[in-house]
Amino acid sequence: MNTFISTGQPAARPRVLIIGCGFGGLAATRALAGAPVDITVIDRSNHHLFQPLLYQVATAGLSAPSIAAPIRHMLRGQRNVTVLMVEVCGIDRQQGRVQLSDGQSLGYDYLIVAAGATHSYFGRDEWAAHAPGLKTLQDAFALRARVLKAFEQAESSPDPAQQRACLSFVVIGAGPTGVEMAGTLAEIARHTLKNEFRRIDPASARVLLLEGSPRVLQALPPELSAKAEAQLRALGVEVRTGCRVVGIDAGGVEVQTGEGAVAATERIAARTVVWAAGVAASPLGRMLDVPLDRAGRVVVDGRLNIPGHPEVFVIGDLAATQSRQSDGRTLKPVPGVSPAAKQMGAYAAAQILQSLHPLQAPQAQVLPPLPADAPGAFRYRDYGALATIGRKAAVADLGFLQFSGYFAWLFWLFVHIYFLIGFRNRLVVLMDWAWAYWSFQRYARVVAEPVDPAPSASPSIKP
Amino acid sequence: MNTFISTGQPAARPRVLIIGCGFGGLAATRALAGAPVDITVIDRSNHHLFQPLLYQVATAGLSAPSIAAPIRHMLRGQRNVTVLMVEVCGIDRQQGRVQLSDGQSLGYDYLIVAAGATHSYFGRDEWAAHAPGLKTLQDAFALRARVLKAFEQAESSPDPAQQRACLSFVVIGAGPTGVEMAGTLAEIARHTLKNEFRRIDPASARVLLLEGSPRVLQALPPELSAKAEAQLRALGVEVRTGCRVVGIDAGGVEVQTGEGAVAATERIAARTVVWAAGVAASPLGRMLDVPLDRAGRVVVDGRLNIPGHPEVFVIGDLAATQSRQSDGRTLKPVPGVSPAAKQMGAYAAAQILQSLHPLQAPQAQVLPPLPADAPGAFRYRDYGALATIGRKAAVADLGFLQFSGYFAWLFWLFVHIYFLIGFRNRLVVLMDWAWAYWSFQRYARVVAEPVDPAPSASPSIKP
Known part of the structure; x- marks a missing residue:
């Protein structure tokens, strides 16, 4: 039995459903703050994850809570948002309805799919x-x-x-x-x-x-x-x-x-x-039943819509699209990086806001697909690339400037601290790094599980 | 095939084997710093855990690394210690040998068993x-x-x-x-x-x-x-x-x-x-093949030895023993608390040090069991009890003084910070508590696993 979840608001307000609360989904949600819409954010995790620092958790430099914040805590002040920790198991884009793993379903007027990426082993699972x-x-x-x-x-x-x-x-x-x-x-x-x-x-x-x-x-x-x-x-x-x-x-x-x-x-x-080595789009893209590229990403037009559905946006690592370069003419694929996801989220939210004035039923719009090089199409602004290598070593490419070594490392540090979620996390991560820098220690060297069961343990001996 | 692990030291130095690195095992190891013995510390976890604050990790107030430190890091400066992350699957007290889960075995001249306690469901597993x-x-x-x-x-x-x-x-x-x-x-x-x-x-x-x-x-x-x-x-x-x-x-x-x-x-x-509700001694106690009490604890004498084995000590939550009260006469069971475990660890180490002067093969000693009320028997010094209830509320019983409320809470805070492992952890926990106090927030609200698989998920719908 599918129970329809009432959002508890007058039906007049358009319902925006956002699947996934990574960088893209979060940016879209925040860009809709104060808008006359009812937003439901769905994620199967309870936290937004600052993925660029995930390798620090894996290598015991940071604890998990330093780079992960509860989604509903981050969005508690945004009164038009309901957060649900559930999994999506189907999307009916004709009915405008999403099927959830707990047997319920949710209707939407606008859908933003921001389910991100997973690993790909190039067919060698x-x-x-x-x-x-x-x-x-x-x-x-x-x-x-x-x-x-x-x-x-x-x-x-x-x-x-x-x-x-x-x-x-x-x-x-x-x-x-x-x-x-x-x-x-x-x-x-x-x-x-x-x-x-x-x-x-x-x-x-x-x-x-x-x-x-x-x-x-x-x-x-x-x-x-x-x-x-x-x-x-x-x-x-x-x-x-x-x-x-x-x-x-x-x-x-x-x-x-x-x-x-x-x-x-x-x-x-x-x-x-x-x-x-390999990244593949979330399997959620397949639920949309539209063309995917080789990496499983959903091919979207310049408005980040799927064909024939101006109310459905796909953003972030799950979307395959192109963007005009700084010369304004040549097209280049948008890379699967967090700044691109954030920019797509903000863009999709802006499109939704635009379609609300004048108030019109979004399904009634018949918009042709927007080419990626058309005016008004999504345009990715590339602020450069950064990679750290270890203590005091990094490389930075800001387009107009390239540098490496100690200064690049300090720059990397500054940028990552700056974009981290929440004042508290910034402070804690900065402290952890200062500690690691001076002591050479990594404080999160904790394995919760005890020793692996022995594959060939001898029977226990007793006197 | 059981391979004997060489300790890489001349065989003349007595081998001390310590099973478990909780409060008791750690105290015993540290008390043997600098002693002419080769110590091997065995634990199935890689960390020493500050259990009194474990409920803070469970309730998202602290991250795990704040209350857990890698055992080998804590003991890195003590050159007579080798730390192994393995599980014990048998103890042969006649041969003086412990069987490990990876198929190897370790010989010992002195054995300290400090394997702690686990839950008991009173037979309703x-x-x-x-x-x-x-x-x-x-x-x-x-x-x-x-x-x-x-x-x-x-x-x-x-x-x-x-x-x-x-x-x-x-x-x-x-x-x-x-x-x-x-x-x-x-x-x-x-x-x-x-x-x-x-x-x-x-x-x-x-x-x-x-x-x-x-x-x-x-x-x-x-x-x-x-x-x-x-x-x-x-x-x-x-x-x-x-x-x-x-x-x-x-x-x-x-x-x-x-x-x-x-x-x-x-x-x-x-x-x-x-x-x-219920605590039971570690099942490891059974491997010693000696009398256990109703809670599965090993009954030890006033020297914390098992009967007939002055070279085998059982300490901490795993040991059942009594101690003279402050009046010096009446006996009371030693409670399963961390100060008791620490005191037992130090006592066992002192017994080992004593038996090294003059150097004698410990197995050759024939010592009768020492009654708990005899002079020289282990004596538990009770410094009081503390329990916190929540924000600004606690109760404290120091024997000569009892108090509750805000001041008891501050006292609880001070004591727990003081006994925490490592300077860094103290600072971090203090910061986390200051944050929690002023913001009412608990920063470690992170669940690593995604949403549970639905027990009765409907088949996914697709357009």
């Missing part, structure tokens, strides 16, 4: 068990446990080969997340764990960063890629570009280098493998 | 699934998720009966943990969640504290129990003493009040039930 990715807090906790337990197992294992495998960390994919993970893992091995082990030397750990393309941080100019690679090597990371992963199992990674006659396959024994 | 207890970080996270999700489900549910059940919280057992949990839950409902919901009023939540005995905080004098109960009621907690729980299931709790002819059974519908 069996790799997921051995090479976890990093998109949610659960992922971060699982990865933190893996990394810390690998050092623990190396200390307790009597077998040198197993010790070496425990002390080998492979990061696949040298985008910003992969570079940050690899740099931080090297820092943990060289500095954080110093003097804490008796049978192993954590500094002897290998950290490998594997990348299929010819350079790290592809999105940045080649000079910055080179600088980032040099900084990674200085930290002790083995960087391997142009190297294709062809297999992952519980024991390690199989890589192929070269092509054709010079192709060679190598096996790297490693207990901990991190997947930072 | 089926209650565990519906009424989780609070002993580990995992427990705290699970409880935090339950509490926060209950409010979420109340907001999204269209059924008033279900909403009421979601907004009913039952805490079973009015010891310090139960009182702290109930007080904090009431505070969350009345203050923290204010203005954050649109369809429910979180302040309408019921918090029930059930206790079988006639008063709360049994360990304190009756006047303080009465004050604590009054403070709980002022916070909005329904306190029910003399009420026996006879059933717990997914829908709530069944309680019996009165005896014989006036006995009555009542059902309380509640989605969230917290178990703070």
Whole structure:
């Protein structure tokens, strides 16, 4: 039985349904503050996550609450918003209705789908068990446990080969997340764990960063890629570009280098493998039953609408669209980054506000698709790219200015603190970083789960 | 195959094996700093946990790393200690050897068993699934998720009966943990969640504290129990003493009040039930194959030894022993509290140090059991009891002085900050509390797991 949830408001106010409260969904919700609409925000998590710092939770530098805030707390002052922690299991765009996992359904006049992205293993889903990715807090906790337990197992294992495998960390994919993970893992091995082990030397750990393309941080100019690679090597990371992963199992990674006659396959024994290579759009996009691109993203027009539905917007990592460049003419795909998601959210909200004046039933509008290069189409403003590599090392590309090293790191720090959610979180994260900077320590080195059950435990002996 | 782990030191130094790094194990390890022994500390967790504040993690007031520190980090400066994160699966006290879950075994000359306690459901283990207890970080996270999700489900549910059940919280057992949990839950409902919901009023939540005995905080004098109960009621907690729980299931709790002819059974519908009633010793005690008391604790003599084994000590919550009172004559059972565990740890370490001078093979000693009232037997120094009830309310019993209210709360705060592990944690917890105090907010309101899979989800609809 599907029960219709009354919003408890006069039906005259248009109902805006926002699926997902990441950067895009949150920006759209906030842009509709004070508007004469009834907004329902749906998310399957109870928190908005500051994903750019998720790798810090995975590497024990920050605690989860520092980068995650309860959605309903962030939106408590916005009286036209109802927040529901539920999952969407179907979208009926003809009826204007969304089916929820608890058996209820919700009607809408406007729909903004901002469900984000997940990992993609390029069709090799069996790799997921051995090479976890990093998109949610659960992922971060699982990865933190893996990394810390690998050092623990190396200390307790009597077998040198197993010790070496425990002390080998492979990061696949040298985008910003992969570079940050690899740099931080090297820092943990060289500095954080110093003097804490008796049978192993954590500094002897290998950290490998594997990348299929010819350079790290592809999105940045080649000079910055080179600088980032040099900084990674200085930290002790083995960087391997142009190297294709062809297999992952519980024991390690199989890589192929070269092509054709010079192709060679190598096996790297490693207990901990991190997947930072592929991103795919949320499976929620399929529920819209419209054309998707190769990465599963929903193809939207210049107004961020799906074909024939001016009341349905898809934004953020889930949307595939193009944007005019600063020259005003050439089109370039909008990248899957948080500034783009925020800008799309604000744009979709503005479109909704516009259609409210004069008040008209949105379904009655018959708008042709808006080309991405038409006036009024969504335009992504690119303020540049930033990636940190480790302590005191980062690269920055602001378009008009490129720089790297200590100053870039300070800049990265400032930007991330600035965009963090909430005054309190900013202060806490700043304190945690100051602490980490001076003490070389990472304070969140806590694994909630106890030791893994032994696969081959001997029966217990008793006197 | 059992591999013997070499400690990498000349065999002449006696090997001390410490199982469990709670308050007792940690105190024993630290008391042996600098001693000519090789210590191995075994724990199945990677962290020492400050259990008195665990309820703050469960109620989203603190993040886990604030009250948990990596054991090997705490002990990194003590060069005679090796830390292993493994589980014990057998103890052979004749051979002086401990079997580990990873198939290895460890020999010892001295053994300190400090494995602590777990929940006891008084033989009703089926209650565990519906009424989780609070002993580990995992427990705290699970409880935090339950509490926060209950409010979420109340907001999204269209059924008033279900909403009421979601907004009913039952805490079973009015010891310090139960009182702290109930007080904090009431505070969350009345203050923290204010203005954050649109369809429910979180302040309408019921918090029930059930206790079988006639008063709360049994360990304190009756006047303080009465004050604590009054403070709980002022916070909005329904306190029910003399009420026996006879059933717990997914829908709530069944309680019996009165005896014989006036006995009555009542059902309380509640989605969230917290178990703070029963404590049982760790099952590890059984591996020693010696007499246990009714709660599963190992009965030790005045030297904290098991019968016939002066080289084996059992300390902390796992040990059952008595101690002379301040009058020096009457014996009283040593309570299962952290000061007792610390004192036992220091005592066991002192016994080991004593037996090293003159150097003698400890197994060769033939010592008769030491009565608990003999000179030199372990003596528990009781510095008093403290319990907090919520914001600005607590009760304190220092023996010579009893007080309650705001000043007791400040005292509680000071004591807990003082005994917290590590300078950094003290500072962070103090900051978190200052924040909570002024803002009424609890910053760790994060649930890592997304929404529960719906038990009866309709098949997804698609256009």
